[in-house]
Amino acid sequence: MPLPALTLLVPQSRPVPPDDAEADLLALYAHAPGVVRANMIASVDGGAWGPDHVSGSINDAADWRVFRVLRALADVVVVGAGTARAEQYTQLGRPDGLEHLREAPLELALVTRSGDVPPVLAQAERPPFVITGARGAAAAHAALPPERVIVVPTAGDTSDAAGPHAGAAPPHASDVDVAAGLAALAEHGLARVLCEGGPHLLADLLAAGRVDELCVTTAPLLVGPGASRIVAGEAPAATPPQARLGHLLHAPGTGTLLARWLVPRA
Ligand SMILES: NC(=O)c1ccc[n+]([C@@H]2O[C@H](COP(=O)([O-])OP(=O)(O)OC[C@H]3O[C@@H](n4cnc5c(N)ncnc54)[C@H](OP(=O)(O)O)[C@@H]3O)[C@@H](O)[C@H]2O)c1
Known part of the structure; x- marks a missing residue:
């Protein structure tokens, strides 16, 4: 796919011309260890998916240009299982031409x-890590090598995930403790986290105060009322955190906007 031209609008206006090495974008999206970034x-009307x-x-070449830079910089992509199924995720590789940025896969x-x-995914040469709670542990262990299964406490647990309280769960108590999941990934040396959704997982990460950066592409499309927002679930945040604009890119060819928002930790 040919790389489209971009213009940086904020913090200062300047072109970001097509560049196979993406030197400009790599600097704009530098990803420090410990930072959890969602993309x-x-x-335009707030939909997280298109007619299919x-x-x-709903994405385009400008979005793809940033998407591949974010993947090149991350240690791990974290997704909800719903996204892995809907988007048919397979084993990930480093984006072509940007493989040299990180030694590890x-x-x-x-x-x-x-x-x-x-x-x-389970049968891939390099299967994914699976972060689950007591309810999902047996299925995950049946599908994956033990070192790939991370069992964390769930919302209803008062002890550990395999403890006596697991199973006596109120509604939503099987939501895994996403903060514990991220801590376990960090113990595996996976400290630069890129969350690619979906809307339910993003809502849980935001509610846990574990998103440092939210990169949002605004696609120049109106998809109508059938699509979810990019966060989905039940209660709105009690005190909405105030995000700060890190930078804003514009694709002159299409009007696509690519923002990097900085979110304070709760
Ligand atoms: N616009 C975007 O940038 C974007 C990005 C990603 C996805 N999407 C779209 O979003 C749609 C999927 O939406 P979704 O909200 O269902 O996606 P999702 O959040 O990826 O998937 C929900 C599923 O993920 C697991 N999950 C999420 N949070 C969990 C938690 N805290 N604890 C335990 N499990 C958790 C559960 O899996 P189990 O069912 O296995 O228990 C849950 O059913 C697709 O159409 C996809 O194309 C859009």
Whole structure:
């Protein structure tokens, strides 16, 4: 796919011309260890997916240009199992031409209550990490090598995930403790986290105060009322955190806007 021209609008206006090495974008999106970054795309009217119920149908070449830079810089991509299924994730690789930036392969981590891992991932040469709670542990262990299964406490636990309280769960108590999941990934040396959604997982990470940067592409499309927002779930944040604009890029060819928002930790 040819790289489209971009213009940096904020903090200062200047062109970011097509560049296979992406020197400018790599500097703009530098990813420090410990930083949790989420990358999402929304239509102008706030939809997280297009008519075919996947976000692939609302992205474009400008979004792809940033998407590949973010993957080149991360240690691990974290997604909800719903996204892995809908978007048919397979084993990840470093983006072509940017492989030299990190020595280690790009890992994938799936967050799931059910422990239901798509076979294409479970049978991959390098299977994903699976972050689950007591409810999903048996299924995840049946599908994956033990070192790839991370069992963390769930919302209803008062002890550990395998403890006596697991199972006596109120509604939503099988939501895994995403902060514990991220801490376990860091123990595996995966400290630069890129969350690629989906909307339910992003809502949980935001509610846990574990998103430092939210990169949002605004696609110049109006998809109508059928699509979710990029966060989904139930209660709105009690005190909405105030985000600060890190930078804003514009694709003159299409009007696509690519923002990097900095989110204070709760
Ligand atoms: N616009 C964008 O940038 C973007 C990005 C990603 C995805 N999407 C779209 O979003 C749609 C999927 O939406 P979604 O909200 O269902 O995606 P999701 O958040 O990826 O998936 C929800 C599933 O992930 C697991 N999960 C999420 N949070 C969890 C938690 N705290 N604890 C335990 N498990 C958790 C559960 O898996 P189990 O069912 O296995 O228990 C849950 O059913 C697709 O259409 C996809 O194309 C859009």
